[in-house]
Amino acid sequence: MASTAARTGGFRRDPRPLKKRLADASAPYLYSAPALILIVTVMLVPLVLGMSYAFRDIQLLNPFSGGFIGLDHFKTLSQDQNFYRALRNTLWWTGWSVLLQFVFGLILALLLDKPFFGRAIVQALVFLPWAVPSFLAGLNWAWLFNPVVGPLPHWLFALGVMNEPSNILSDPQLAMWGPIIANVWWGIPFFAITLLAALQAIPRDLYEAASIDGAGPVQRFVSITLPFLAPTIAITVLLRTVWISNFADLIIVMTNGGPADRTQIVASYIFTQAFKRLDFGYASAIALVLLALLITYSMLIVVLRQWLLSKD
Amino acid sequence: MTGKRFVSILAHRLAILAYVAFALFPLYWLLKVSVTPNKLLYSEGIRMWPSSMSFEHFEFVLKHSDFPVFFKNSLIVSGSTAVVVTALASLAGYALSRFNFRGKYWIVALMLLTQMFPLVMLVAPIFKMLSPLGLTNSLTGLVIVYTAFNVPFATFLMQSFFDGIPKDLEEAAMIDGATQFVAFRQIILPLTLPGIAATLGFVFTAAWSELLFSLMLISGNDAATFPVGLLSFVSKFSVDFGQMMAAGVLALIPACLFFLLIQRYLVQGLTAGAVKG
Numbered sequence: 052m053a054s055t056a057a058r059t060g061g062f063r064r065d066p067r068p069l070k071k072r073l074a075d076a077s078a079p080y081l082y083s084a085p086a087l088i089l090i091v092t093v094m095l096v097p098l099v100l101g102m103s104y105a106f107r108d109i110q111l112l113n114p115f116s117g118g119f120i121g122l123d124h125f126k127t128l129s130q131d132q133n134f135y136r137a138l139r140n141t142l143w144w145t146g147w148s149v150l151l152q153f154v155f156g157l158i159l160a161l162l163l164d165k166p167f168f169g170r171a172i173v174q175a176l177v178f179l180p181w182a183v184p185s186f187l188a189g190l191n192w193a194w195l196f197n198p199v200v201g202p203l204p205h206w207l208f209a210l211g212v213m214n215e216p217s218n219i220l221s222d223p224q225l226a227m228w229g230p231i232i233a234n235v236w237w238g239i240p241f242f243a244i245t246l247l248a249a250l251q252a253i254p255r256d257l258y259e260a261a262s263i264d265g266a267g268p269v270q271r272f273v274s275i276t277l278p279f280l281a282p283t284i285a286i287t288v289l290l291r292t293v294w295i296s297n298f299a300d301l302i303i304v305m306t307n308g309g310p311a312d313r314t315q316i317v318a319s320y321i322f323t324q325a326f327k328r329l330d331f332g333y334a335s336a337i338a339l340v341l342l343a344l345l346i347t348y349s350m351l352i353v354v355l356r357q358w359l360l361s362k363d
Numbered sequence: 364m365t366g367k368r369f370v371s372i373l374a375h376r377l378a379i380l381a382y383v384a385f386a387l388f389p390l391y392w393l394l395k396v397s398v399t400p401n402k403l404l405y406s407e408g409i410r411m412w413p414s415s416m417s418f419e420h421f422e423f424v425l426k427h428s429d430f431p432v433f434f435k436n437s438l439i440v441s442g443s444t445a446v447v448v449t450a451l452a453s454l455a456g457y458a459l460s461r462f463n464f465r466g467k468y469w470i471v472a473l474m475l476l477t478q479m480f481p482l483v484m485l486v487a488p489i490f491k492m493l494s495p496l497g498l499t500n501s502l503t504g505l506v507i508v509y510t511a512f513n514v515p516f517a518t519f520l521m522q523s524f525f526d527g528i529p530k531d532l533e534e535a536a537m538i539d540g541a542t543q544f545v546a547f548r549q550i551i552l553p554l555t556l557p558g559i560a561a562t563l564g565f566v567f568t569a570a571w572s573e574l575l576f577s578l579m580l581i582s583g584n585d586a587a588t589f590p591v592g593l594l595s596f597v598s599k600f601s602v603d604f605g606q607m608m609a610a611g612v613l614a615l616i617p618a619c620l621f622f623l624l625i626q627r628y629l630v631q632g633l634t635a636g637a638v639k640g
Contacts, residue, residue, distance in 0.1 A: 078543065082458035083470055086451040086514045093511030094477050097488035104487060111490075162378055173379055175626055177386045182622030184572035186590040187614050190597065190607070191389045200396055200604045202409040236389065297481035300574045304594065318483045326579055331487035338484040345481070 124336035156242025189304030433592030456521030524558030564625035
């Protein structure tokens with residue numbers, strides 16, 4: 052079609068003059084150009100640059116650094132016990148955060164799905180933590196866990212859970228639970244909002260038909276609600292897993308990786324290397340490994356999905 | 364049957380109440396400590412409300428600390444980021460919503476890609492890139508970085524708003540002789556005003572909360588944003604809980620205002636943001 056248009060000079064099929072056609076064809080690119088230029092220069096270029104740093108010796112305070120050192124960073128990394136600990140901590144942090152956020156978010160969505168008096172206000176109030184800046188959420192929970200100003204240690208002591216009102220953030224065994232609890236508080240609204248939207252898209256007459264047929268609430272939940280929610284659950288849990296595993300704000304604010312590196316996750320370890328030690332090369336090498344792990348995770352999910360689909 | 368029904372309603376209300384309490388308690392405690400006078404702070408440690416209130420911490424924070432500067436810096440950065448992002452995202456979102464073109468697939472792919480990798484990877488290279496340009500320790504540098512980070516998500520959000528507006532409107536205007544850009548500016552944009560407000564709110568909140576890049580890029584007090592200022596305050600004067608929490612309450616105000624503004628659009632924003640995660 053393009054060739055016939057070219058042969059006939061484009062006049063019969065397309066009455067617009069060449070200049071106008073060029074302008075029309077370039078219009079969408081002109082609209083998106085400013086956004087694209089910015090994304091490429093501020094995100095794509097640094098991404099590629101960062102990957103090259105992983106093979107170079109780049110330390111901010113050392114003017115003689117900058118040379119190509121091959122795989123040295125990765126050799127160091129393979130011996131780095133702190134890195135392996137951060138990797139284990141990342142699994143722990145991500146697993147519990149996602150699980151608890153999902154379970155409590157789902158319960159909240161189910162509770163809000165029923166109409167009741169004052170639902171709009173309740174909804175605004177329970178979703179409020181989502182609007183709290185993450186650094187403030189972290190500080191706020193750190194203060195709640197602090198026996199000097201916070202009530203939590205005193206309550207746990209009164210309940211007999213603790214021997215004395217102490218700060219769990221300075222206890223190596225328990226410290227990780229501090230950021231996890233803050234993260235659950237902060238992240239429940241996200242799951243609740245997404246799941247609530249999915250719940251409200253389920254046709255109501257399905258439930259009516261099911262209860263006429265004698266299905267109880269549990270049966271209705273298992274055979275109507277769950278299958279309808281399944282795709283939303285799958286996609287939000289998967290995306291959230293990746294996002295939370297990279298979410299270092301709460302940890303940096305609350306514990307800064309301590310005590311004794313017990314709360315250091317890979318993302319906060321990268322940040323510490325870059326920010327505190329100013330070792331950009333090593334930080335970029337860890338970041339590259341993290342990226343490879345995340346890509347592997349995503350590929351696994353894709354393969355798993357294909358396998359599940361082909362089984363049906 | 365009615366008894367069972369009553370019990371289930373009661374359980375439902377109690378569960379809701381528990382959620383509300385859990386969501387609000389930390390913020391309540393923040394407010395409570397910020398109005399507790401120093402002399403009562405330790406003696407009435409876990410009382411639900413102090414026996415006497417005072418605004419001395421707020422007064423100190425507003426008059427004798429750098430927090431007003433931090434607050435102003437954060438407002439400038441978040442406000443400019445929100446405006447620039449919304450402008451760029453409206454244009455790009457309009458292109459994705461209204462045109463079918465060859466590069467569309469690649470643009471969407473690029474924008475999705477930027478949402479997939481951990482941003483912490485960029486901390487070091489961005490510092491290295493901005494430092495010779497004099498854009499570290501500068502609010503302009505932060506605005507540029509935050510704008511780039513937020514544009515992809517905002518573009519998808521704006522696209523979803525444009526998709527909700529029928530195409531006939533600008534087609535009618537174009538038959539009357541308006542160019543597409545004029546139709547976009549004078550007919551479509553005014554109709555998306557609620558969407559634009561929501562995008563402004565989302566981006567403002569995101570920029571207001573950002574921590575890692577402002578920590579990395581800003582070192583002096585003059586250009587410090589609120590998170591940087593608050594954290595350095597915490598590590599320097601870690602005993603002044605009343606003042607820290609008063610500052611925390613101040614940091615909460617703009618975020619809560621924008622939350623009220625965008626509350627209605629949360630679902631749309633988060634479904635568009637599902638790609639962002």
